[in-house]
Amino acid sequence: MTDATAGGMSAGPDRRSASLLTADPLMRRRNAAETRFRLYGVAAIMISLSMLFIMLWTIFSDGVSAFRQTSLTMAVTLDAERLDPQGNRARDDMMKVTTIGYTNLLNDALKSYMEARGIDTGEVSDRELSAFISRDTPAQLRNQVIANPDMLGQTIEVKGFATGRIDGYFKGRVTRETAQVDTNISVAQLELADQMREAGILTVGFNWKFLTNTDASDQRPEAAGLGIAIIGSAYMMLLVAVFVLPIGVAASIYLEEFAPKNRWTDLIEVNISNLAAVPSIVYGILGLAIFINFAKFPQSSPLVGALVLTLMTLPTIIIATRAAIRAVPPSIRDAALGIGASKMQTVFHHVLPLAAPGILTGTILGLASALGETAPLLLIGMVAFVANYPSGPLEGGMLEPATALPVQVYSWASRSDPAFIERSSGAIIVLLAFLLVMNIIAIVLRRRFERRW
Amino acid sequence: MNDMRIVERAVETRNIKISARGVQVHYGDKHALRDVDVDILDNTVTAFIGPSGCGKSTFLRCLNRMNDTVAVAKVSGTILLDGEDIYDRRVDPVQLRAKVGMVFQKPNPFPKSIYDNVAYGPRIHGLTRNKAELDEVVEASLRKAALWNEVKDRLQEGGTGLSGGQQQRLCIARAIATSPEVLLMDEPCSALDPIATAQVEELIDELRASFSVVIVTHSMQQAARVSQRTAFFHLGNLVEYGETGAIFTKPSDPRTESYITGRIG
Structure with a gap:
């Protein structure tokens, strides 16, 4: 009996005989692999963080003086x-x-x-x-x-x-x-x-005039301000939110809850995903062709900018909204249908409120990406030098020429006087502040709407 | 006590509430249910038993047309509720579901207050004229579901904060608040502990006085405890249907006997 056991031990590595207090070679290799993997992860995060830090540091060191x-x-x-x-x-x-x-x-x-x-x-x-x-x-x-x-x-x-x-x-x-x-x-x-x-x-x-003045010519960088860019960006965000929320949410609800699953809806789905990946400048060309050349909307106006940005963010928002709707547990739909709620009552009384935090987060992230978008705005003429403030939002200000924050950054960065470089970084700080505010709004809204189930 | 119950049973009128003939269900290519003929009686607890995937839940979901929400499901045959075909083109499933309520396997209260959970059905169906009436319906439903005493002081708290058994009774209260005629229960106790199960079973027995109850269950003991009639499903076929006592003591089909004695399933 003991001989047989001893023979078994010599035939191969017998785990039963090994002490738990010492790691065997396989275990050591596994542990080493795990440690290496963790180090890769930490290194990746350190690289990203240091890049972020360098970026913020350059922006702030150049821009705060503006x-x-x-x-x-x-x-x-x-x-x-x-x-x-x-x-x-x-x-x-x-x-x-x-x-x-x-x-x-x-x-x-x-x-x-x-x-x-x-x-x-x-x-x-x-x-x-x-x-x-x-x-x-x-x-x-x-x-x-x-x-x-x-x-x-x-x-x-x-x-x-x-x-x-x-x-x-x-x-x-x-x-x-x-x-x-x-x-x-x-x-x-x-x-x-x-x-x-x-x-x-x-x-x-x-x-203060940096925030209120209009843009200025090359000869007087000291007078250049972000006033029109801030107004233009604010108008556009307002319009984009007004356009994109109803369209995006309606499209998502229809596709997710009502549409039959067939070849057509599959095709639509694939195309929405594809549109989300289309380069933004393509939307600029589209906007130029449709909204300015065909529909004759005024050039450089926040309205046209907002329409283009709406087209651009719509796929992203539809994808985010559909994900939020899909994340609502089906048992809630069953419960509502089971007591005789109609499809629409089910969606509006139960599914939408539960999906609202996700929808809002998706929408605000979409708006944030629209806020930072430059390329399509260049094509519809929002890069122009605008000397006069647009009117108030109710007096047709959305139809008057304006610029936007990222476009202002771009146009200042391309000017020769070093004073404009400082202003360009200053404009980036304002843009980042805008984004920060929007993200804070997203977090507050999500907290407010969030419910457990 | 027991004697009184026998007297009660004797005076019960056992009308046919739901009558199903030749019901077939296809899920795409899969033939999930073949030729089911069942008569479900009024004021009776009818249990559907059978191994997993035998079609009992599928059939239950036919009774209030919840299968409509599954795009690939196709139902044929006739199901009459009080003599009216519920699959008639003129029938609105929404209206049907107000008459045929449903309680699901997993407790699924809405993430709203206890009060709003129960009041939701009456509100959307316009069953009450004012707040006082609604309060009354909510209280009556919660009492019937044997939950009133536990929640009467916290009606405005979330329904999802209750324990599992309480949540399931809340779902039952929600289902009976619309005063349905038939109550369908799809394994209502499978997510509950034995104590909560006992409470719900007791409740089912009481509900029989007002509704026809159809319950799908995996537990044969439960079927034997709560039901008066039992249907045994196997591989999409209705094998046997009759008095619960008869099914469990002297089944006529060998498959039923095998299942009950634990040889298949």
Whole structure:
């Protein structure tokens, strides 16, 4: 008996004889494989996290400065002789004094203001001194004066932007070293800027205008803002939500609950999945052909943008909604049908409320992807330079030209002045804030609708 | 007590409630049910027994046309409820299901309050005129389902928070709130523990006074305990149908005997 057992042991590895306290070679190999696999996973997550961190870090380090801006404050006497040569305060006559007239007035005013404050301009020429004033300031002042001619003759305090290079000096983008090779700015100007900052003429503060101003030309990056892009994106999100929710939910409910399962519905299903994978620029071409060339909707308008983005997000939302509807346990449908609820009552009283959290999450994620979409908007002309705010949503603002946040990022990033790079990153921060808000809404809504069963 | 029950039984009127003739069910290519002829009596508990996949649940689901929801299912033959063909083109299955209620295998209360669970049927069928009447129906249904005393203080709490046995009784209350004429039960106790099972069985016996009850069960003991008549299904055929006592003591078909003694199934 014992011999037989001993023979069995020598014939092959007998597990019964092995101690539990020492791992056998096979076990060690299995454990090693498991450890390796875990390390791969941790490494993958570390790589993703570090990429995310690097991305956010570059965006924030470049972009946060866009929210701070250098302003130039000075006293200006609005000389009636120069601004209203006819002396009749008539709007049409005052319009004849162009921005150049105001520019000259401001240049002179800055010079005399500096003298009054006892700051020696030194080597800085008059021309170089006038380069401190943003080209945006005279235009703003002109608008104010024309709107309110009573201001003429008074001495008022004008607060405008300093030019991009001066602004960049206080943000560290422009230094004395770069100024030596930069034809737009001299070291003497930077020294003067330091003095003016001590005197309180130049101040750095939070830049609300970055969020409210319209886009600006290449010559005055300091005045460029996101106002129209924010409005355009908000209009589009509103319209996309209004279009996509009813269409997407109705299509999903029909396909999931009512449609017969046959070749046609299979075909539709396959095509919805395919449409979700179509590159977004294709939807841009479609929108250009259908909504602008055929239906003659106004170019660059949030309405057309929203229609294109609706087409683009619809497949995603239908897929998400169908998944949410399918996740409702069939026993709930049986229960409702079993007590004599009609198909529609079953769907609306029981299935939809249970699927609502999933539908909302899917919809908001779809909207978030639409918010970040650039390519189709370029094709329908939303990349255009828009100087005027669109009207309110009820006054046809959805039909007036606007841009969108991602498009603004794109167009600023392609401009030459480094001040626009900062603004481009700043716009990305605003875009990310939008996305964050939408995701928070999704989470709150899901929590609110979520029920156990 | 027992004597009284015999007296009760003696005065019962045993009308035919549902009459099925030549019922065939196909699921696609599969012939799930062949030529079933059954008469289901009023105020009687009828049990369907048989091994898994024998067609008993399929037949039960024919009785309130729940098979309509299965796209591939095709039902032929006639099923008369009080003499009317329920598969007639003019019959709306929704209306039929208000008359023929159903309780499912797994307790499936709606994720709503206990009150709303029971009130749902009367609400959609417009059975009550005002809140007071609805309250009354809810209370009566919960009392009939022997659940009232346990939940009367928490009617607004979720129905899914109850225990399994309570949930199943809630589903029974929900089914009887629409005052159906027939109550179909598809293995109502298979997800319940023995105590809850006993409660539901007792309840089924009480419900017999008001409805015709049809119950599908895997447990022969349960069929013997609660039913007056039993039908034995095997491989899609109705093998034997008759008084429960007769089926269990002297089955006429050898297959029934084999199943009851545990040799097939």
